[in-house]
Amino acid sequence: MTDHLVEGVLAGDRRAIARTISLIEDNGAEAQATLAALHPHTGRAHIVGVTGPPGSGKSSLVNALALYFRRGATGERGEGGSPKTVGIIAVDPTSPFSGGAILGDRIRMRDLAGDPGIFIRSMASRGSLGGLAWATADAVKVLDAAGFELIFIETVGAGQAEVDIARTAHTTVVVEVPGLGDDVQAIKAGILEIADIFAVNKADHEGADHAVMALRMMLDLDLGGTATVLHHGRLMEVVRTVTGGEEPPSQGPLPPARPSAWRPPIFKTIATRHEGVVDLATAILAHRAYLEQSGQLVQRERERAAAELETIIQQESLRRVLACAQGEKLAALIDRIVRREIDPYTASQHLLGG
Amino acid sequence: MTDKKIRVLIAKPGLDGHDRGAKVIARALRDAGMEVVYTGIRQTPEMIVEAALQEDVDVVGLSILSGAHMALFPRIMDLMRQHGLDDVLVVAGGIIPDEDVPALQAMGVKGVFGPGTSTDTIVRFIREHLS
Structure with a gap:
């Protein structure tokens, strides 16, 4: 089998x-x-994460991007070189009450039907809280091994803490929409920090320019900082200078140019009308080239493998410990914790120490 | 440890744009713990079968109000067979006259549910046929 x-x-x-x-x-x-x-057959695909708040247009944007990579801007197949094959994994939330889920991302992807170079899979988050399902990274490997060149992962509607996508994708596109909050939102921690590229979608709505400006100011603050920043949750020595295809920051002298550093570009898009999509697609390819040339692709691959191994070991050791301790011993320990006879840290030492 | 969920595709073939019924069913199946892929209105038989294949669903639920079921369902069932999806349970709902039901069942549509069917009946039908 x-x-x-x-x-x-x-x-x-x-x-x-x-x-x-x-x-x-x-x-x-x-x-x-x-x-x-x-x-052994994985590692060839470029993996693009698309994340952002519910209703920000992630599915429509993935639809428009996939269509562009398949057919070019004019809808003619073959424009701009051979079309890429595209795999899509779209994650929607599982109900914490029933365990069921409505997976509705295909509704916005009907343009892609009938294309043998596209494979779309909807996935329920099944209790995972980081914006992806536990199975998402492994499902990506299946599409990778099957030869899909470009793989999009659409996260569940994400707000501030769902940053797992940055550990799974090579390029993370954060989708924002106008009117979601004041400028302080843009300096909070969270998904804004994991962006390699920003898309301000629904750019025909009021406040689009303001949203772009708030993001740009946030990036400018990064620029003025030290040469060491947290990128994708890891410390990396990066001087952020301008390469992302966007205009220079509005203030201050730039730090000494290091042409390899990436500043996340910001694009206004209207996904349903396919506006701004060519620029966004071009930036995705530019980011891939940057990762390759700067050596970050190799570095990220190592980090990804390390994180993956860590997760597997965590799950497996938890399973083994609980399997050994199951039944009365575990229940007795829990009772003692509740009666305040033992604290949970000491109890865990009992279990791990045997 | 396995955690097998029932996966269902709810699709609306043909040209009528009324999907309230399909949404009610989708919601009921969700509340019964199933994972429901909802594809929206105006789906061609090809789109439906392609989605069923990619999503590896256990059940395909077809909602149709336009009266075109005798034209569209044979095509859907044919395509399902061509793609090796013979083991997928196919059920239908919407406005389907009683006299068409035997023909639909003969082509492999296992359950036909008209207006007024309780959602519990449909949930139970799916669970019984998959077990």
Whole structure:
């Protein structure tokens, strides 16, 4: 069964791809073996995360971008070189009450129907809180191994804390919309910090220029800072200078130019009318080129592998400890914690120490 | 440890634009713990079968009010078979005259639910057929 699926995925068979993703989602016994067999065939795709608040137009934007990468700006296939094959994983939230979910991202992606170079999979978050599902990163590997060149991940509607996407994607596009708050929102921590590219969508709505300005000011503050910044949650030595395709910051002398540093460009888009999409698509490719030339692609790949390994070890060791301690011993410890006879830290030491 | 969820595609084939019924069903199935892929209105048979394949659903629910079911459903069932989706449970709802039901069942539509069917009935039908 597993061999059959692996062969199918590598041959690009859509049924096999779909089945394998389900296997991973359902955490079946064969999932690990399948992923192990696929792993050597991954690492070729460019992975683009698209995140932003609910209703900001993420699905429409992914639809417009995918259409552009398939057909070019005029809708003619083959424009600007050979079209890229596109995989899409769209995550929507699971109800914490029923465990069910409505996965509605395909509604906005109907332009993509009937194209054999596109594969769309909807995914429920199933209790994961970081904006993705546990299975998302592994599902991306399936599409990668199947030969999709460009893979979009659309997160659940995300606000300030759902930053898992930055650990999974090479390029993170943060979608904002006009009118969501004052300038202080733009200097808070959270998803704004993980952006490689900003899209201010629904730019025909009032306040679009203001939203762009607030983002630009936030980036300018970064520029004035030290040479060490947190990027994607990791300390990195980066001097942010201007390369992202946007105009220079409005104030102050620039730090010594280091042409490799990336300043997140900001684009106004109207996804439903496909406006601003060409610039956004071009910036995605430019960011890929930047990652390759600066050596960051290799570095991020290592960080990603490290984070992934860490997560797997966490889950597996938790499972093993709980499997050993299950039943009366665990229940007795919990009772003692509730009676204040032991604190949870000491109790965990009991379990881990055996 | 497996965590198998029932995945359902709710689709509206054909040209009528009334999807309140489809949304009510989608919501009821969600509340019953299922993962419901909702594709929206005006879906062609090709779009529906493509989505069912990519989403690897266990159930396809077709909602139709336009009266075109005898034209569209045979095409959908044919395409499902061509893509090896014979094991997917297909159910239908909407405005479907009683006299068409035997023909639909003969082509593989397992359940036909008219107006007034309680959502519990549909949830139970799906669970029983998948178990």
